[in-house]
Amino acid sequence: MTVEANPTSLPNLPPGPLDASAGPPDATNGKVVIRLSQIAKNYQVGTETVHALRGVDLTIYKGEYVAIMGPSGSGKSTMMNVLGCLDTPSSGRFELNGIDVSDMDDNRLADIRNQEIGFVFQTFNLLARSTALHNVELPLIYAGVNAERRREVAIEAMGQVGLADRMLHKPNEMSGGQRQRVAVARALVNHPSIILADEPTGNLDSKTGEEIMGLFEVLYKKGNTLIVVTHEEDVARHARRLIRIRDGLIASDEIITHKTAVSA
Amino acid sequence: MRFSSEIKEGISISWMTIRSNKMRTALTTLGIVIGIVTVTLMQTAIEGLNKAFLKSISAIGTDVLYVQRHSWFSDEPWWKVRNRRIITPEHARLVAQQATLASAVAPDAGDFGTVKYNNRSASSVMILGCVADTVTVANLNVIEGRFLSSSEVDGARPVCVLGSELAANFFPHESPIGKKIRIEGIPYEVVGVIGKIGSFLGLFNFDNRVMIPMTRFLGDITHWPNVTITVKVRDIRQMNDAIDELRGIMRKIRRLEPGMPDDFAINQQDAFIKTFNKLGTSIAAAGLIVAGLSLFVGGIGIMNIMFVSVAERTKEIGLRKALGARRRTILLQFLLEAAIICLGGGLLALGIAYPLSWVVDRFLPTSMSFGIVCVALAVSLATGVISGFLPAWRASRLSPVEALRNE
Numbered sequence: 288m289t290v291e292a293n294p295t296s297l298p299n300l301p302p303g304p305l306d307a308s309a310g311p312p313d314a315t316n317g318k319v320v321i322r323l324s325q326i327a328k329n330y331q332v333g334t335e336t337v338h339a340l341r342g343v344d345l346t347i348y349k350g351e352y353v354a355i356m357g358p359s360g361s362g363k364s365t366m367m368n369v370l371g372c373l374d375t376p377s378s379g380r381f382e383l384n385g386i387d388v389s390d391m392d393d394n395r396l397a398d399i400r401n402q403e404i405g406f407v408f409q410t411f412n413l414l415a416r417s418t419a420l421h422n423v424e425l426p427l428i429y430a431g432v433n434a435e436r437r438r439e440v441a442i443e444a445m446g447q448v449g450l451a452d453r454m455l456h457k458p459n460e461m462s463g464g465q466r467q468r469v470a471v472a473r474a475l476v477n478h479p480s481i482i483l484a485d486e487p488t489g490n491l492d493s494k495t496g497e498e499i500m501g502l503f504e505v506l507y508k509k510g511n512t513l514i515v516v517t518h519e520e521d522v523a524r525h526a527r528r529l530i531r532i533r534d535g536l537i538a539s540d541e542i543i544t545h546k547t548a549v550s551a
Numbered sequence: 552m553r554f555s556s557e558i559k560e561g562i563s564i565s566w567m568t569i570r571s572n573k574m575r576t577a578l579t580t581l582g583i584v585i586g587i588v589t590v591t592l593m594q595t596a597i598e599g600l601n602k603a604f605l606k607s608i609s610a611i612g613t614d615v616l617y618v619q620r621h622s623w624f625s626d627e628p629w630w631k632v633r634n635r636r637i638i639t640p641e642h643a644r645l646v647a648q649q650a651t652l653a654s655a656v657a658p659d660a661g662d663f664g665t666v667k668y669n670n671r672s673a674s675s676v677m678i679l680g681c682v683a684d685t686v687t688v689a690n691l692n693v694i695e696g697r698f699l700s701s702s703e704v705d706g707a708r709p710v711c712v713l714g715s716e717l718a719a720n721f722f723p724h725e726s727p728i729g730k731k732i733r734i735e736g737i738p739y740e741v742v743g744v745i746g747k748i749g750s751f752l753g754l755f756n757f758d759n760r761v762m763i764p765m766t767r768f769l770g771d772i773t774h775w776p777n778v779t780i781t782v783k784v785r786d787i788r789q790m791n792d793a794i795d796e797l798r799g800i801m802r803k804i805r806r807l808e809p810g811m812p813d814d815f816a817i818n819q820q821d822a823f824i825k826t827f828n829k830l831g832t833s834i835a836a837a838g839l840i841v842a843g844l845s846l847f848v849g850g851i852g853i854m855n856i857m858f859v860s861v862a863e864r865t866k867e868i869g870l871r872k873a874l875g876a877r878r879r880t881i882l883l884q885f886l887l888e889a890a891i892i893c894l895g896g897g898l899l900a901l902g903i904a905y906p907l908s909w910v911v912d913r914f915l916p917t918s919m920s921f922g923i924v925c926v927a928l929a930v931s932l933a934t935g936v937i938s939g940f941l942p943a944w945r946a947s948r949l950s951p952v953e954a955l956r957n958e
């Protein structure tokens with residue numbers, strides 16, 4: 288499903304499972320987690336230069352729940368990669384928690400990803416041969432947490448996603464929804480500054496997808512900062528802020544007030 | 552802390568990978584296995600050879616000189632030395648008279664022949680013409696009866712002394728003393744038996760001999776003996792003086808003009824040791840080449856399989872990087888995998904080489920030493936780390952975005 292970017296009005300959102308009073312924090316007073324200034328990303332394909340991002344300015348505050356939408360090829364993934372410190376921008380400045388990460392080297396970025404970012408992927412990306420618990424422990428291993436504490440924290444995270452009884456199952460012994468929950472637990476386990484989800488429901492049926500979005504809602508209410516890339520309006524409507532991208536630029540950036548969405 | 556948990560994670564990942572690719576891994580280690588088996592067996596054999604040599608060489612004695620027509624290990628061309636005059640028992644008599652630094656001088660000469668007792672027969676027995684002093688110069692241990700006496704040698708009596716193996720074969724249930732055996736058809740009476748000496752490097756069996764008076768040897772066996780004059784030196788510290796003296800005496804006896812080259816040689820244990828060391832070095836070199844080649848081929852195999860492993864797990868690498876694995880971590884993970892595979896190969900090789908070392912033991916008494924085991928494992932480990940480095944390095948440099956995109 289391709290979504291037409293509409294900078295002026297949101298499509299009608301069906302009623303969500305949300306309590307509209309639990310909206311985003313007061314953006315003007317909150318702590319800035321992400322600040323992008325004139326971020327551009329170019330790819331050289333043969334002799335041609337592809338401008339995937341063309342100077343994006345964006346500020347995201349702690350505790351926000353942001354959805355990023357846009358047609359295919361608009362630059363969503365590129366944006367995610369930059370936000371997730373998986374890739375560095377060609378130009379512009381990216382501050383994460385006030386620290387400029389635009390020019391960091393590979394190893395420092397690895398540490399930043401480990402400490403500050405939790406990833407949820409469309410295809411779950413779990414280690415097939417490891418137990419769910421071990422998958423969740425992985426970021427802690429790279430953080431150098433000792434085995435005992437690691438286990439403790441990972442078990443806690445598994446509990447948070449409602450899989451306390453599936454700790455030692457391997458991914459192939461679990462349903463898609465359960466796998467994505469494990470991935471969410473893994474994203475949570477290091478208490479990151481932001482959780483980045485790229486099409487988190489893309490490989491799930493709509494009912495299971497709703498469950499995952501429900502889980503995100505819980506995480507949001509606990510104060511996590513969430514950024515979800517999706518091309519589904521149904522998914523995007525769960526967020527509190529919707530950013531539409533087109534041709535490598537932000538086309539619209541709006542607060543979703545669930546009350547208006549419901550009443551519209 | 553972080554490093555040790557990374558190592559633990561690396562080992563457990565490697566273990567899982569290896570377990571799920573058993574066949575592939577096993578085949579990959581083949582080169583390593585062959586290389587390590589070669590190194591191990593070669594080293595075991597060399598150690599055995601050394602031991603056997605030291606044991607054998609003691610039969611030659613450090614304090615004796617052998618005056619013979621030819622040098623044991625001469626570089627001179629055969630055509631130059633083949634027409635040398637023979638050395639006779641008479642030469643030995645003259646040497647004995649004139650040598651002041653010698654404690655005993657004894658000529659001997661040998662030839663292969665057939666020995667019979669009743670209906671038993673043994674061919675290719677070394678028949679040795681001896682004198683009474685042979686027992687001294689050759690350091691023989693008479694375990695039954697006695698050795699040949701001077702009067703028996705002077706009187707050319709038909710008496711003989713048997714080597715232990717010959718005695719055991721002919722007289723399994725009775726004492727050989729006083730029995731008559733036939734040497735090349737001629738009857739001899741057994742007067743003694745020599746204790747077991749063993750073989751020289753497994754080549755020449757000292758126990759399959761019969762010793763008869765030199766005087767009989769010259770008539771019954773041959774008229775043109777190739778005599779060795781064995782000279783026992785009184786004081787081992789005067790070895791070089793003794794050689795000089797002996798050389799002078801021999802030149803005089805054989806009437807060599809000054810300036811003419813020696814037409815005889817004075818051999819000693821020393822030459823054996825030198826030659827043996829050379830031999831040992833060549834064996835080691837050959838072994839190292841074979842082992843080096845198989846390890847090289849094995850290493851290439853490991854490198855190849857590690858490239859495959861990296862390619863197959865590109866996405867996993869991307870994920871690990873996304874979750875905070877540094878370059879070093881990924882490098883370490885794949886190095887560990889290569890090292891573990893090779894170490895496994897090394898252990899397998901030791902498992903194969905150990906029973907094979909028993910086979911070697913049958914020819915050369917030896918055993919696989921702890922040192923060899925350590926060297927073998929260290930070499931396998933090094934092969935793994937070296938050949939795994941390039942693939943591991945590549946993996947560590949993968950961009951997480953590219954790697955994650957991989958399917």
Ligand SMILES: Nc1ncnc2c1ncn2[C@@H]1O[C@H](COP(=O)(O)OP(=O)(O)O)[C@@H](O)[C@H]1O
Pocket residue numbers: 330331332337338339357358359360361362363364365366
């Ligand atoms: N590694 C790359 N090399 C070349 N071009 C790329 C690369 N990644 C993305 N692009 C291009 O950049 C643009 C944006 O891509 P992307 O961020 O993947 O968009 P989206 O995720 O919204 O579909 C597209 O034109 C795409 O072809």
Ligand SMILES: [Mg+2]
Pocket residue numbers: 360363364365
């Ligand atoms: Mg995309």
